[in-house]
Amino acid sequence: MLAIVGEDTVHRVEGLPGESAPVGLTLALGRLRTLGVTGLRVALPAPGHPLGLSGPPEFNARALDAEEAVVCFGAAFGLVPEVYEAGPAGDVHAEVVWHVLPVREAPPADVPSLGEAERELAEALREATQLLAKLDVAGSGPVAEAAIDAYRARAERGQEVLAPGYPPRAVRVLELAQRVALLISLAYDNGHGAAVTSAEMAARSEALRPVERTARRAQVAAYNSMVEERERGAG
Structure with missing residues (x-):
């Protein structure tokens, strides 16, 4: 509750x-x-x-x-x-x-399976990080790394991301999705960084949009994994 x-x-x-x-x-x-x-x-x-x-x-x-x-x-x-x-x-x-x-x-x-979500997250994060670093925009440097380190520190203090009973893969997928979502939030909150032309801003948004979508899909897959397993067992 x-x-x-x-x-x-x-x-x-x-x-x-x-x-x-x-x-x-x-x-x-x-x-x-x-x-x-x-x-x-x-x-x-x-x-x-x-x-x-x-x-x-x-x-x-x-x-x-x-x-x-x-x-x-x-x-x-x-x-x-x-x-x-x-x-x-x-x-x-x-x-x-x-x-x-x-x-x-x-x-x-x-809504993807947990396996699909995990693969998509890893690929989307890698591609977006490379592109953001190439563009030298906010959210791809030390500020993002410090925020993600702080997130990891909170997680290591025993904060549960899912209730007991969820499969380990669901916990892993949700933790990664939350880190990706944090990176996206930082990139938006910190402005356009060095992306000062309209073309650079468009490229930055184009890089973030599919990653944000992938992170949300992965979060839903993780949260719903117990219900999905129950449904498959009943089928």
Whole structure:
């Protein structure tokens, strides 16, 4: 439960069958189980890339606006978060309402296997790093290396990236995907570096875009690996 809530103060679930008002997260998870839900898939869609979604269009549109969603396994429901700020000035906190919507029971879009994700990540990271270094743009030098070293130090202090029970490959893929995502974030946050012409900026963005897409695909593959294994076992 703490992994779901994080540092947010309140999570509520709205639109559950049989409930006329929003309910707390604990009650909602129990109710979903009674409705036949046996697992949850993560979706991380972005414009032009409905990653992890299966439709219908109404659900996909809400998920794309939020850039994240949860799709139930075992029953045709999906949940899309909406974040609000609440509380008096000086004590503002985040509250999240999860909207339950019908989804299409179909394979999620563009989610690779763990093996595919691992291979794609290694290749994309290598190619993008070479290109970014060649262009001498932000995110490819000492600043990026220092941030990644700090990330590794946090991981070595025992921070779990996945709950116990996930396959070791899923942990490995998610850790690599998070490092790749960090590199991309640094490259965007630190500006264009030496890419001062429009052509250089376009080349930089062109290098980052497929790597960012690959990192998101790998994260979804890692998060969903337990559900996917269960589905294959039931098939």
